[in-house]
Amino acid sequence: MTHCSGLCQTAPCLGTCISDKSQRKRRRKNLRDGSHLSSNDVKVRDALLRYTNQHNVQVRYRTPVEALLMDPEGTDTQPNAGRVQGVRLRDGKQIMASAIILATGGASWPSTGSTGDGYRMAQTIGHSIIPLRPALVPLTVAERARAKALQGISLRNIHCTLLAQQAKGTHYKPIPPRYPLPPTGELLFTHFGLSGPLVLTRSLDAVDALRAGKQVFASIDLKPGMTADEIRIRLQREFEQHAHKHLANLLQNWAPHALATVLAEMSGIAPERPVHTIRAEERDSIVERFKDFRWQITSSLPLEAGMVTAGGVSLKEVDPRSFASRKVHGLFLAGEVLDLAGDTGGFNLQAAFSSGYLAGEHAAALTSAL
Ligand SMILES: Cc1cc2nc3c(=O)[nH]c(=O)nc-3n(C[C@H](O)[C@H](O)[C@H](O)COP(=O)(O)OP(=O)(O)OC[C@H]3O[C@@H](n4cnc5c(N)ncnc54)[C@H](O)[C@@H]3O)c2cc1C
Numbered sequence: 001m002t003h004c005s006g007l008c009q010t011a012p013c014l015g016t017c018i019s020d021k022s023q024r025k026r027r028r029k030n031l032r033d034g035s036h037l038s039s040n041d042v043k044v045r046d047a048l049l050r051y052t053n054q055h056n057v058q059v060r061y062r063t064p065v066e067a068l069l070m071d072p073e074g075t076d077t078q079p080n081a082g083r084v085q086g087v088r089l090r091d092g093k094q095i096m097a098s099a100i101i102l103a104t105g106g107a108s109w110p111s112t113g114s115t116g117d118g119y120r121m122a123q124t125i126g127h128s129i130i131p132l133r134p135a136l137v138p139l140t141v142a143e144r145a146r147a148k149a150l151q152g153i154s155l156r157n158i159h160c161t162l163l164a165q166q167a168k169g170t171h172y173k174p175i176p177p178r179y180p181l182p183p184t185g186e187l188l189f190t191h192f193g194l195s196g197p198l199v200l201t202r203s204l205d206a207v208d209a210l211r212a213g214k215q216v217f218a219s220i221d222l223k224p225g226m227t228a229d230e231i232r233i234r235l236q237r238e239f240e241q242h243a244h245k246h247l248a249n250l251l252q253n254w255a256p257h258a259l260a261t262v263l264a265e266m267s268g269i270a271p272e273r274p275v276h277t278i279r280a281e282e283r284d285s286i287v288e289r290f291k292d293f294r295w296q297i298t299s300s301l302p303l304e305a306g307m308v309t310a311g312g313v314s315l316k317e318v319d320p321r322s323f324a325s326r327k328v329h330g331l332f333l334a335g336e337v338l339d340l341a342g343d344t345g346g347f348n349l350q351a352a353f354s355s356g357y358l359a360g361e362h363a364a365a366l367t368s369a370l
Helices: 007-021 039-054 117-124 144-150 197-211 228-241 247-251 257-266 280-291 347-369
Strands: 028-030 036-038 065-071 083-089 094-096 100-102 129-135 139-141 154-165 172-174 185-189 193-195 215-221 293-300 308-313 331-333
Touching (some): 065 117, 083 100, 100 117, 117 308, 129 197, 144 257, 193 197, 280 293, 331 347
Antiparallel strands (some): 028 036, 083 094, 154 185
């Protein structure tokens, strides 16, 4: 039996991934859930559908599975383990099968059909669920007014360090990134905080540090290609050359106008002050803002808004060679229902494809051996 994975609904996710790689040559189709499908994505979807057709896979759309059916007797080798017998659909019908692949995805973006059902089903039959958290998700900040002032501004080639502070301590410690980071990236300011690829990549680190009770800060280096001294020297030169210019106007050479205004205000200098009136220590404060534009992270958008759900069925309970359950005979698990969360750039799709492939091969081998 093949569990319906609603390939038509998976396609938007494929679309996002593949579109990233083919930014320019895209012809997009709007989908009902507001996501898009590019012509390349359609090719991937069609290739997958062709493959299922070639292998006589029966796809049942709009057929939600309610529960896994268990044979309480267990197996000969694992008498207490239990064995799957089939599934019960939401309309009450049952489909019997000797092997089942649970590939119900995460709990993010429920409009794609992944509502977290798989976690509940796996838990009911004895699997442990590592706590679910949003990953690849925008972050909210304490400085809402500042975020609102910068809303819509996108910055490229910047660097972002996450800092954690123990609740009672005074010491800030960088949070090591769980994924290898490019030296610089792109960040987007939103009305609630920070987004963009650089922030999405670091978001799970922030979410986990907040869950651990730490205070979390994002320190943004707006000029990673320059040292503080180089910025100071160049600013001093420009201040001398344009002595009567207003600070915010001069800083427009360095940053978009709204950001220049915010940087001036954060440095305690009125944006309209002529630069010849600015003292050396005030200029140093601007330099500091460029190298450490700091935000306090308060939370993230909710689980539904993450591109990926971190947490899920514990990997210790799954054989990594076959993706067979170590708890329940005949059950295989693949994709985001597992405790997997990769970076942007196709790693989650790759994990879903690879685990799905292995689970499929081994489920087929199991059924043909019976
Ligand atoms: C907007 C967005 C952008 C993304 N961009 C990227 C990216 O760039 N790179 C990347 O690697 N990953 C990306 N991802 C994540 C990636 O799409 C997922 O990790 C991947 O699709 C997971 O595959 P899956 O097969 O495990 O689950 P899914 O693709 O979620 O498929 C699960 C399927 O199971 C079906 N289902 C759920 N419950 C039931 C039930 N009870 N009965 C029957 N069917 C059920 C659902 O309808 C769904 O079709 C993105 C996700 C989103 C939402």
